[in-house]
Amino acid sequence: MILVSGCLCGINCKYNGGNNLHPAISALLEESKAIPICPEQLGGQSTPRIAHEICGGTGAEVWMGAARVLGPDGEDVTDEFKRGAEESLKIAKACGVKLAILKARSPSCGKGMIYDGHFNGSKIKGNGVTAELFIRNGVEVITEEDPKLNDILKEIINNS
DSSP states (O other): OEEEEGGGGTOSOSTTSOOOOOHHHHHHHHTTOEEEEOHHHHTTOOSSOOOOEEESSOHHHHHHTSOEEEOTTOOBOHHHHHHHHHHHHHHHHHTTOOEEEEOTBOTTTOOSEEEOSSSSSOEEEOOOHHHHHHHHTTOEEEETTOTTHHHHHHHHHHTO
16 A cells, blocks of 8 residues: 555645646556545645745755745744644554655655745755655655656556
């Protein structure tokens, strides 16, 4: 079993109320091979909601207390993002999950590259709050943009 960002399965949990449907990832859910999560909703955020970005660093710095998750108006939702990450990790541990396919560039789910906190589309190297917590706890994280995604999906489907 793996965890996947709910928005990639077509669940309307994206900040703007939409989704980021990825048919091959959605197929895992349909075949009961994946559990969808939305860390932002698990942390108490509503849908739709304003977009947030990590300001002052990355998910690593959020966990160190050196960066915050803010909206463009300065609203601080760091605690909600951390709570959602912790709840997501509880699900991963309860289900014995070792792999998560998460949404690229998200302040929660992004791996390797996230938006930089200036709300202008610029990006920096780093992980989102949930991706960082997963990695620190032994859950492998990839995004829907990972070049090895198709091979991983084939392996999951064939090994069931």
